[in-house]
Amino acid sequence: MSPKITFVLPTKDEEKTIGNIIKEINSLSSELNFQISEILVSDDSRDNTKEIALSLGAKVLFGGGKGLGEAMYRGLKAASNTDCDFIISLDTDGQTNLAEISDMTQAINEQKADLVLSSRFKRKDLVSYNYPLINRIGVLILVKFLRYGSKSPLTDSHGGIRIMKKDVASRLEMLGTHTYVQETIFDAAKKGFKIAEIEGRWLPRNGESRVLASIPKYVAYTLPVIILRLGLHMKLLLPIFCTLLLLSIGYLIISLSTTAVVSILISILLIFQVYLFEYLQSVLIQNRRYE
Numbered sequence: 001m002s003p004k005i006t007f008v009l010p011t012k013d014e015e016k017t018i019g020n021i022i023k024e025i026n027s028l029s030s031e032l033n034f035q036i037s038e039i040l041v042s043d044d045s046r047d048n049t050k051e052i053a054l055s056l057g058a059k060v061l062f063g064g065g066k067g068l069g070e071a072m073y074r075g076l077k078a079a080s081n082t083d084c085d086f087i088i089s090l091d092t093d094g095q096t097n098l099a100e101i102s103d104m105t106q107a108i109n110e111q112k113a114d115l116v117l118s119s120r121f122k123r124k125d126l127v128s129y130n131y132p133l134i135n136r137i138g139v140l141i142l143v144k145f146l147r148y149g150s151k152s153p154l155t156d157s158h159g160g161i162r163i164m165k166k167d168v169a170s171r172l173e174m175l176g177t178h179t180y181v182q183e184t185i186f187d188a189a190k191k192g193f194k195i196a197e198i199e200g201r202w203l204p205r206n207g208e209s210r211v212l213a214s215i216p217k218y219v220a221y222t223l224p225v226i227i228l229r230l231g232l233h234m235k236l237l238l239p240i241f242c243t244l245l246l247l248s249i250g251y252l253i254i255s256l257s258t259t260a261v262v263s264i265l266i267s268i269l270l271i272f273q274v275y276l277f278e279y280l281q282s283v284l285i286q287n288r289r290y291e
Contacts, residue, residue: 003105005163006037006084008075009058009092010068010180015047017094022056024098032102037084042075044068067177076184080170088163089180096160097201104163107198114193115164115184118200119156126201142222146182149230150189152197157182159200168193176225186229 007025011018022039029036041053044063053060061078063071072089079087086108090096100118107116120126121139142157158181171191174183188195227236 002033002035003085004035004037004083005101005105006079006082006087007039008042008072008079008087008089009039009053010042010044010063010071010075010089011049011053011092012044012063012068012071013047013049014045014092015049015052018049018092019052019056021090021092021094021098022053022058026056028098028101032099034101034105038079038082040075040078040082042071042078044071069174069177069180069183072180073172073174076169076172080166084166086163086165087169088161089184090161093160095202095204097203098161100161100198100200101163103198104161107196108163108165111196112194113196115162115168115188115195117154117156117181117185117195117197118159118161119154119197120159120200120202121155122197122199126199142182142226145223145226145230146185149186149226150195152185152189152195154185154195154197156197156200160202161200164188165193175228176222178221179225182222182226183229186226 009018009021018041025036025039028034039053039058040061041049041058042061042063043050043053044065044067050060061074064074076087076089079089086105088101088104090098096118104116104118107113120131139157143154146152146154146157162181162184164184168184168188172184172187174180174187176183185195
């Protein structure tokens with residue numbers, strides 16, 4: 001029996017590509033032997049993306065106005081409530097080769113995976129345009145964190161298409177606004193879902209990225225969230241906390257004879273500030289702040 005798939009398409013001003021993507025999904029359904037349960041467009045656009053999607057039969061959701069991460073999160077949560085076997089989330093910039101859907105459904109079945117990712121870097125010839133060296137370095141940095149956090153030998157930090165079982169989406173928790181791919185991987189790994197990766201070819205993009213035009217800037221946005229998700233902030237803050245504590249105790253001992261009350265208050269304040277900062281960071285990762 002052909003699988004029923006719900007598609008999640010987060011968009012921001014993608015009027016030039018959204019129509020062709022929806023049409024291609026519809027045309028491939030019979031060719032690749034899958035059924036379309038829903039096409040959900042989670043939209044934050046100011047152009048005609050919404051109108052085009054609606055005219056082609058897609059269901060349009062409000063993306064939340066906080067970035068593509070929030071739009072993806074809302075779309076995945078809505079998709080988890082649809083009648084489908086699998087959920088496919090994909091970028092809407094036109095770079096994804098949708099013919100790979102059959103490879104992804106095959107991988108999720110044969111490899112008994114819960115989440116299957118598409119990678120541009122499992123082979124050298126999968127990116128059909130000149131990919132800047134600085135961007136490649138940024139990807140390698142993110143991949144190191146992904147491997148550490150997922151315990152999987154991944155090769156790409158943010159491929160353009162992913163397929164997952166409904167449980168992965170229904171239990172997903174996200175924190176950042178640009179990190180939906182990485183956080184999906186971390187969250188799935190933390191909750192014991194099996195992750196697999198297949199080859200994925202990327203096509204030249206139509207226009208500039210709606211997320212970030214530069215991978216180095218993308219890394220700068222994503223690394224703080226990744227550090228939080230991996231709990232590395234605790235390891236980084238502990239030495240700082242201990243150092244400040246020792247400095248405070250030393251300062252207290254030295255100045256106790258002249259300004260005892262002030263010294264004690266300053267020491268308590270320093271310790272409290274570091275502890276409060278560490279506590280707030282932990283709360284952020286445990287409680288998602290999106291409305």
